[in-house]
Amino acid sequence: QQPVQSPQAVILREGEDAVINCSSSKALYSVHWYRQKHGEAPVFLMILLKGGEQKGHEKISASFNEKKQQSSLYLTASQLSYSGTYFCGTEMAGGSYIPTFGRGTSLIVHP
Amino acid sequence: EPEVTQTPSHQVTQMGQEVILRCVPISNHLYFYWYRQILGQKVEFLVSFYNNEISEKSEIFDDQFSVERPDGSNFTLKIRSTKLEDSAMYFCASRNRPGSDEQFFGPGTRLTVL
Structure with missing residues (x-):
């Protein structure tokens, strides 16, 4: 069952913050986050395993x-x-233990 | 840094032809996957492979598809008789352990069926 992501799209100016959500109707073991640029492969950002776990990577973090x-x-x-x-x-x-992917959230950052 | 590689980067074929997409997973990884992504859509799971056999496959992975690990390094996806709707980006991924380790994607093969 694929997870549901929200919002579908976010448009920001440089320096602004954003939150992207991912939810499932089934009990989860882990959540992966990836970023994909147009025409490229998804790039792994982080994996979260435990309930309530939070991880960070520079200015990108997840819970x-x-x-x-x-x-x-x-x-x-x-x-x-x-x-x-x-x-x-x-x-x-x-x-x-096979990741099922959501439809994705498009993030556009303007200067 | 080790990476997953895929060849070719772009394959153009006629409908009904067979294609083989090739992948070299990261050397110490044990679990291998194929995904596809139709233009503008989400990444869809096709098949997972462990210990020289398919461990899981999706509804998309019908009799037209097969996977093989012919030697210690390559992992291939064969589509026997391509259809127009097989046009997509095909990603190979590998992982050391499912459930806890990150999954690394290759750069993808863009398959165009005419």
Whole structure:
């Protein structure tokens, strides 16, 4: 069952913040976040495994609320290089550990 | 830094022809995957492969598709008789352990079926 991402698109100016959400109707074991630029492969950002876990990578961080079956990706002080489509991939608890991807959130950062 | 590689980067074929897409996963990884992405759409799972056999496959992965690991390094996806709707970007990915380790994607092969 594919996760639901929101919003579908975000338009920002450099330096602004954004939050992208990913939710599932099934119990989750992990959530992956990827960024994909047009015509390129998805690039792994981070994986979150435990309920309530939060991870960060420079100005990009994410949280995973296992009980709510939700994850959020936080982009702080966005840069032009953050533009792209962000996908979450979810692995089901007790499942086959194969990420199922959402439809993606398009992020456009303007100067 | 180790990476997944794929060849060719772009393949153009006529409907009904067979194509083989090639991937070299990261050398110490044990789990291999094929995904496809139709232009403008989400990444869709096709098949996973572990210990020289298919461990999981999606509804998309019908009898027209097959995968093989012919030697210790290559991982191939064969489409026996291509259809127009097979036109997509095909990504190979590999992973050391499912469930906890990151999954690395290759650069993709753009397949165009005419």
